[in-house]
Amino acid sequence: MTYRAPLNDMLLALNHGAGLKAALEAGHYGDFDPDIAAAVLEEAGKFATDVLAPLNRVGDQNGIKLKDGKVTTAPGWPDAYKRWTEAGWNAVSGSEDFGGQGLPAAINAACTEIWSASNVAFGLCPLLTASAIEALDAHGSDELKKIYLGKLISGEWTGTMQLTEPQAGSDVGALRTRAEPAGDGTYRLNGSKIFITYGEHDMTDNIVHFVLARLPDAPGGTKGISLFLVPKFLVNADGSLGARNDIYASGVEHKLGMHASPTCTMTMGDHGGAIGYLIGEENQGMRCMFTMMNQARLGVGLEGVGIADRAYQHALAYAQERRQGRAVGKQGEGSDPIIVHPDIKRMLLQMRALTAAARSICYATAVALDVSMRAKDAKVRAEAAARGALLTPIAKAFSTDIGSEVAYLGVQVHGGMGFIEETGAAQYYRDARITSIYEGTNGIQAIDLVTRKLGANGGAAVWALLSELSGIVKQVEASNDPAFGTTGAKLRDGLASLERTSKWLLERLASAPNEALAGATPYLRLFGSAVGGCMLAHEALAAKAEGGDAQRHVAVARFFAENVTVQAGALERTVMDSADSVVGADAVLLG
């Protein structure tokens, strides 16, 4: 079962649900030619189908091997990576000043979905390189950019993000890796990091590590963290590779999924200290890290979308092929494909609608980030930045929750075969599980949503979004299309719940912060359910306006509204009613 990028659905989501078309028409994308989007996605889809998808299972089965500090990836992977860079896929969104194609984040987001759907463990490597590029581009010195940025953008070298230590996971401020000035402008790093994705591999000649560490006498906590660029091999003045730096993979994890992606323990300082170069200013590492993180969070959300879509395609094909039982009322001999059974239809619709909503939310986040950087008007840029900041935790957490939910259903559609590894459905279920955890757990995302994003400017970004989405609801209701079923009412109720819950949380943020935190996760779900529903309705309306086969988009929007957005009222009640019981739960949990 291969993967085919759902180009029509992706373009509809990009142009309408995510608002690319409106932003283009408003001139926020300058002279960017929208026809490029379709052409790029089509080529990306071909590369994914031809090169990446066939290696997905190979990677899962073979995993990676660590021997004498060297990691061997699965058969075919180094060659695929070479083809990937040669075809220019690593450079899609990189700066044109350093050899990148400078395409919008929105196009790159759609590509990221495609890489994740075809081979998520492969796509994870360039995802981290992209984060490294962001940090270097935003905060690095011209000299460092000159040496490293071009090679990272082309993909000739890959990047890593090194934050986590055993005592410092979600609590990054607790990290202990030390960096001491060497007197020549460079630093010597000592310490070790865990959970470092692609910390070591055999796909490129060099790896550029971005490491958070603490200077001597730095303040405690997050205020005393600095970011360093630590290359695996030092780079000579002529750009050639020099000495091996003192940073080594000393272990790899045995994981539930993502078997093809090496998750390394990295050790620095066994031979005098790893040479590192400061990125940004001393003790400003958290700021740099958030630059990396925001990029990576959207990317991980798109992993959720990609895995979900792959699981859906796999399950749909199986449901059309596997014959068991007969449709209700059917006479005669022979069995029907299981897709005739309403319960199977329901599962497939659930998979498709959840995936489509998560896709639209992720793409909308990317469009907002584009506009925040490309629009001419400063106010437009600022509002878009607030929109992007607001949507990022939802894009990450809602989409990855959905990745696991959809992969769960994908296994279920397969019945007993789903539990057999050979079938392939189980791999999506295993791989998806990490996406709700890394780059900030989904709980951390929910807390970020409530405290920083809703909390900013009295909720201004939320009110602006609600106002925009209520316009879509009016259009749905005005359409009087019976195919929408109760979509309009469900979306209206969903937005009303979102507004009331947002206000309630804003009040609690000041008066009873633990109660606001207790409601963070159901609030994020409510947010995604309401916003995703409106975006799908927007897409359905646009498809109707464009003519052609709009019926299926209307049906997906309706299903989402009647099966997912409909839960908004219950989520509102959960946030408000159960906050104090969650906060006071110690008697239950520790009793």
Place this chain on the structure above:
Amino acid sequence: MTYRAPLNDMLLALNHGAGLKAALEAGHYGDFDPDIAAAVLEEAGKFATDVLAPLNRVGDQNGIKLKDGKVTTAPGWPDAYKRWTEAGWNAVSGSEDFGGQGLPAAINAACTEIWSASNVAFGLCPLLTASAIEALDAHGSDELKKIYLGKLISGEWTGTMQLTEPQAGSDVGALRTRAEPAGDGTYRLNGSKIFITYGEHDMTDNIVHFVLARLPDAPGGTKGISLFLVPKFLVNADGSLGARNDIYASGVEHKLGMHASPTCTMTMGDHGGAIGYLIGEENQGMRCMFTMMNQARLGVGLEGVGIADRAYQHALAYAQERRQGRAVGKQGEGSDPIIVHPDIKRMLLQMRALTAAARSICYATAVALDVSMRAKDAKVRAEAAARGALLTPIAKAFSTDIGSEVAYLGVQVHGGMGFIEETGAAQYYRDARITSIYEGTNGIQAIDLVTRKLGANGGAAVWALLSELSGIVKQVEASNDPAFGTTGAKLRDGLASLERTSKWLLERLASAPNEALAGATPYLRLFGSAVGGCMLAHEALAAKAEGGDAQRHVAVARFFAENVTVQAGALERTVMDSADSVVGADAVLLG
């Protein structure tokens, strides 16, 4: 992290939520001494903690090996099985006429939870033996019982259920294995079966297979299926083992989880045909199979409860030990255990409340089955049988859905460590995944609930249950205990949604069966959410009446009502609003 049976919670659920105490007081259990329950569970808990729990991870890591038709289980497993039978655990609920202890199904249900929590892949073997015992006891000839029943009850031999073939999964009627009369009262079986749990192993001298097959000239479909007892080794007149029968494991599956439990492909007839003995009458195999199935369905539901409780215990211990960040508003140095964070508390409460509700539903099913067999009054027996039949699909599907949900949260509480296999949380997540599939997928359970159980006698069993549960709601409201929060209102709304949805589905069953089937899965969820909430409230009320530490039971009931039962209204709308869109989904799915 070991496992400790939560005896107090289990006894509270058994006596109150499940109604054992009331049934005892009404005399339905004859002279059964209720003090035995606590003593048995305590001993079961000890055996689980000491013997079974330590082998859970050993089994997962070592898996099983098939060589030359022989299966080797993980190190320590054959010895543990020996200790299991010697301690009498296999015989808990078996008939006293054949050496069993004749304890009620309710006690056995609680034990099954304990075995599943400590080591689900181990517990699966006796679970299938129990199903075989049920079928043989209910339908077997005296001669077969004399030879096999005692050994199956003691556990000296294990049993298997052999239904599935590649083309016959949920659609059992499509099976092709042939059985031909040998002229001496026995039959010769030819064919092959897949997904046969413990179809071959090294823990006992003999295995007694219960095989569905088709006689020559049998009618097509489910009406032409017969059940046969097919021993691995034939049994001589003196009870000693004779010749090897022609039934062999020809393959084992590589699965997502349950690695320690061999899932075999079985081949019969390579050497002239396996000798089989008819159970029940010719072409009555489906009836016999349902006897096995109902027993097994409740058992699988209890696997869901057990895995959930184990995942909860594991996560709770981690949350008390792992330190990251600090509680809101806390000053000074040092980090707090993550259980101080409201979002972590929410996840743990969700795990605990879901587990508790599923437990109560499963135990209530067992109590109903007991009363249906033990009560003196025929009307009481009939009503209890209807109750047991109604609750069985909910016990199976709701509890196993919850098993996966709770295991998902268990991984999440562990953060990045949850994805590392060494931690152990991932095993529960993998193991739980099959429970929603085997013994009838959860979709099949939902269809059974709507068509056979709700559909029986105009929904009489549902109305009787609703009437009983509304009495609990009144008590909650009358208690005026502010610790219940909005529990009373949530349960009242939940039961009202359940009643309206049941009526709507009953109508559609006749007029538009596909629309009823389309709503089956959300209806089952609604059923479990409303009924489970009432049972937990019942337990909280009982704990208050008994005095002592009732606060935590009130808090669990409240959390469930405000976080799970609260979704009933949305589920009701989903069933009613989206039925026709699900039925007409082909345009979306195949477009």
